[in-house]
Amino acid sequence: MKDAFLKVATGRSGYSTLFLVVFMFVAPAAVFTEYLWLDYLGWFMLIVLGLFILVTGIVTYQEGKDSRQWPTAIASSPKYSLTWHTAKNSRRYRPKVECTFEVAGQEFAGVEYDFSGNYTSKEKAQALLDEVKLMQPLTLYYKPSDPTVNVILPGPHFVQYARVLFGVAMMIIGALSWMGVIQYR
Secondary structure (H helix, E strand, O other): OHHHHHHHHOOOOHHHHHHHHHHHHHHHHHHHOOOHHHHHHHHHHHHHHHHHHHHHHHHHHHHHHHHOOOOEEEOEEEEEEEEEEEEOOEEEEEEEEEEEEEEOOEEEEEOOOOOOOOOEOHHHHHHHHHHHHHOOOOEEEEEOOEEEEEEOOOOOOHHHHHHHHHHHHHHHHHHHHHOOOOOOO
16 A cells, blocks of 8 residues: 555656546635635645655655665667756756666666756757766666666655745645645635
């Protein structure tokens, strides 16, 4: 049960996406209608989303911290590129390294540069990618219990702390709004 919850809470399950899709409909409907039950559902879902973000921050912080001690494997067939997304009408970039590695005779895919999930300017992302290209051989750190969780640059990052704070804030605001302490109408 705990493992299933952690998979959903950290976004490593299809149910996470389903929850977000439902929330995308419930939240605006709660804001733009007068149905009180929909308000309560929206606040409850905000609390749950805050819990998921909090759990993700804690789990990824722990994984980042532990990753420095994880076993390593040599990557093969690395492919280097930049991935991007648009935020506030500007593109933000991060290094993307796709490779394979072997653990106990089984092949796994390596795709994480680090656990930050951080996007930056194209120049900074390219500089990080150039650093990775110089790593010969390219070494991955993988989670012994689940080699699908792996990283090139181990360790926790600022984003894990931000997730914890943001998740707690969402839960508090959602709970206070649900109880009527914070009123919006």
